[in-house]
Amino acid sequence: xxxxxxxxxxxxxxxxxxxxxxxxxxxxxxxxxxxxxxxxxxxxxxxxxxxxxxxxxxxxxxxxxxxxxxxxxxxxxxxxxxxxxxxxxxxxxxxxxxxxxxxxxxxxxxxxxx
Amino acid sequence: xxxxxxxxxxxxxxxxxxxxxxxxxxxxxxxxxxxxxxxxxxxxxxxxxxxxxxxxxxxxxxxxxxxxxxxxxxxxxxxxxxxxxxxxxxxxxxxxxxxxxxxxxxxxxxx
Numbered sequence: 148x149x150x151x152x153x154x155x156x157x158x159x160x161x162x163x164x165x166x167x168x169x170x171x172x173x174x175x176x177x178x179x180x181x182x183x184x185x186x187x188x189x190x191x192x193x194x195x196x197x198x199x200x201x202x203x204x205x206x207x208x209x210x211x212x213x214x215x216x217x218x219x220x221x222x223x224x225x226x227x228x229x230x231x232x233x234x235x236x237x238x239x240x241x242x243x244x245x246x247x248x249x250x251x252x253x254x255x256x257x258x259x260x261x
Numbered sequence: 262x263x264x265x266x267x268x269x270x271x272x273x274x275x276x277x278x279x280x281x282x283x284x285x286x287x288x289x290x291x292x293x294x295x296x297x298x299x300x301x302x303x304x305x306x307x308x309x310x311x312x313x314x315x316x317x318x319x320x321x322x323x324x325x326x327x328x329x330x331x332x333x334x335x336x337x338x339x340x341x342x343x344x345x346x347x348x349x350x351x352x353x354x355x356x357x358x359x360x361x362x363x364x365x366x367x368x369x370x371x372x
Contacts, residue, residue: 149306180360189362190305190362191362192359192360192361195359203357205359237305241358245358247293248358249307249310250307251307252297253304254303
């Protein structure tokens, strides 16, 4: 158990809908990262937050957004869902956003868009 | 660009034998190289990592070697056991905090 928690574990929804994925980092970790894992794209970085502020953006679609709250938990919002958004979404956390800081991954949320 | 290549994509070894997975990266600015193990239905679990100021790191049956000149690093698992069966991912940073992952190696240990 990494100490990173994610809810829900599974999510099934329809095209065009909006969902919110939640992540709680390890105790003491200030930085949160979101990754998407799909069969054809592998593990891809989406976005990073540090102490409530957006720090880096990767291949995140405009339909997706995220935020980190004062208690350091983070939410990833996915809207106007398409079939291709079906994937595993992982949250990771690290103490501080240093280049060599270890990232610990949560168990993921499996999103299925029908 | 930021790229990590991983080989092989699948690997089967007899229980007790060694397994080696290799990765190459594109940017000499990279200075952090973690390895993750992912079991079915679970998130990636860090098993070992190496930073660019060392060439080799070992933790019991697992070791990682880094060759910065050639821009490649490898995972070595000795005395493999059935519980080592999983998908293994290498990753690297490229002068920033985000990780770029390899495409994964599905390791199967044959009893």
